[in-house]
Amino acid sequence: MTIFKYKRAFTCFLTALFISNTFLSSLLLSYAEEDYIQAAEARKSLAIQSNETTNWPQGPAIGAEAAILMEANTGTILYAKNIHEKNYPASTTKILTCLLATENSEMNEVVDYSTNAVFSIEKDSSNMGMDAGEKITMEQSLYGVLVGSANEAANAVAEHISGSVEEFSKLMNQRAKELGCEDSHFVNPNGLYNDEHYTSAYDLATIGRSFFKNELLCKMSSTATYEIPPTATQPDDIYVHSKNKLLSSRECSYEYLVGSKTGFTSEARQTLVSCAKKDGITLICVIMKEESPNQFTDTVELFDYGFNNFQKINISDNEVQYSINNNDLFNANEDVLGNSEPVLSLNKDDYIVIPKAAGFEDTTSSLTYDNTTDNSVASIDYSYNDVSVGSVTVDLVNNSTNKLELDTPLLQSTDNKKINNNEDVIFINVTKILFIIIIIASLLISVFVIHSLIGNYNFSKRRRSKASHKKRKKLPSKFDHFDF
DSSP, rough: HHHHHHHHHHHHHHHHHHHHHHHHHHHHHHHHHHHHHHHHHHTTSSSSGGGSSSSOOOOOOOSSSSEEEETTOOOOEEEESSTOOOOGGGGGGGHHHHHHHHHSTTTTTTEEEEEEHHHSTTSSSSOOOOTTTTTEEEEHHHHHTTTTHHHHHHHHHHHHSSSSHHHHHHHHHHHHHHHHHSOBBOOOSSOOOOOBBBBOHHHHHHHHHHHHEEEEEEHTTSSSEEEEEOBBBBBBBBEOOOOTTTTSSTTTOOTTTTEEEEEEETTTTEEEEEEEEETEEEEEEEEEEEEEHHHHHHHHHHHHHHHEEEEEESSSTTSEEEEEEEOOOHHHHTTTSSSSOOOOOOOOOOOEETTTOOOGOOOOEEEEEEOTTEEEEEEEEETTTEEEEEEEEEEEEGGGGGOOOOOOOOOOSSSSSGSSTTOOOOOOHHHHHHHHHHHHHHHHHHHHHHHHHHHHHHHHHHHHHHHHHHHHOOOOTTTTTOOO
16 A cells, blocks of 8 residues: 555656646747747848848848848849848758759659668658658659658658768759859758758759749649658658648648748758749749748748839840841841841840839940850840849841851940940941952952053063164164165
């Protein structure tokens, strides 16, 4: 009986201890959450750099430490808040991992899940329950990465492509640099916390520009639930679920959403990379270091800000400051290039993105012959109050003219003030130059013929004069009057 009382007392003690620990943990967690919320509220007062641009639509104050809204095709930055500040990306890292996977593998390739891939991740981190030695396809793995944010899947994908996580990290840094990232360093494919694993809002948007061009990746990153059926190499029926509230039928669903990837670690807090398209404008939004659920509401607010305040203007339909010398020489029915179409034209698909209150005439342009492609000879870059808003390429119209060597520009400005970085460029009208060359050649030929005629005439005259001179100098002879 006494033993029973001791056991009962001990059980009550353990129960009380558990309850008190739970209560204390909840209390500490509550205090911590309150601190995070207060920190987010304080961050609303941080400067928004894009709001400092003259005549630029004023963007909203949000609780994120850093945020960017970028137009995907032109790279125009519509909203900027600490966009080059280095922060921890958490699972938004996985958009680069999956981009590299699509660039370096086929979707039907079989991915082997190694012991290191499965057990090197933190136990309570996101996963989809794969076991060491199991195999699924690359496509199924990428759904696991983007829908379920599965860390072991990201590891397995990295090992499949590069042989190890370490080698894949080198590939990540190399590709990030190629894409134009300026503030990043990656050490793993999943985004789990590491002090040396960081990026910026600008760099994530830059990676997003390539990620969201891939239709399969957009489909994956906008999927709410995905099933992986059992096979001979993987015995379970696996379901992965997205925690993204921007998806259809969710609390913060956004009807124009193209794709999105969430992220969270204690150090990174909430992160989110999203893409939306409306009225021909594609926007990428990045939120870093925010508190839930504000990463979603911030994103919706910034998307609405972008679509409501900015417009897309086609360049070739509005450009009047430049003229291309596609004249008779290049338009004749039987011209020297063998066709009757113009040689050059402005790309008809290129556009700028500027505030709705502004017009095309409010932009400043500059002509450059750098960074041309096989089908273009120049480009015109546009800015609005020193903000880059887009560019247009000057393209060769026909593939048959690709071999044409253009030593001088065929493009000129009707307003020299518009060309602000090419002062040493000489603009030449090719037809006029050829016409001048023909005239000069004709004159030279004429001079040569005249010179020859004069020379022949003088030579003949000298011969006659010499003969006459000899005749005058002949002395009389005593035999002159005799006929032999």
